[in-house]
Amino acid sequence: MIITNDEDMRAFGHALAQNLQRSDWVAINGPLGAGKTVLCAGILAGLGFKGEVASPSYAIVHSYEPPDVLVAVAHVDLYRLDDADELDELGLAEERSERITLVEWAERFGDAYVVPSHIIDITPQADGSRILTLKMDTDDTIN
DSSP states (O other): OOEEEEEHHHHHHHHHHOOOTTOOEEEEEEESSSSHHHHHHHHHHTTTTSSOOOOOOSSSSSEEOOTTSSSEEEEEEOOOOOHHHHHHHHTTTTTTTGGGEEEEEEEGGGGOOOOSSSEEEEOOOOOOEEEEEEEEESSSSSO
């Protein structure tokens, strides 16, 4: 799928949110500036969140809880973590069944930590657009 601007990225996230459920783990991969946080903002909006969505780069995890969202969400950014051992300290895998987990920079630790239910790869293009590939646990791929 080709995404031409941030509005389209948010709209895709909003639509994707309608298909997510508790315990889904969404791995979001792409370089700096690819639109990972914009996509997460769209997903959160699709789950009812009305506020600003900031990158959790420094906090590592931002949590969103009902009634602000329909389903609890952990928005995670792994960019600053050095190794998978640090993930255990966050307790993300233990609480997975209770919420949707959105993981930016998921490729840093791969499937060694947890197998995602959805993998989204964002590839920026020279013209400013992005190619977005969605892989779901059903082995379906949408480009």
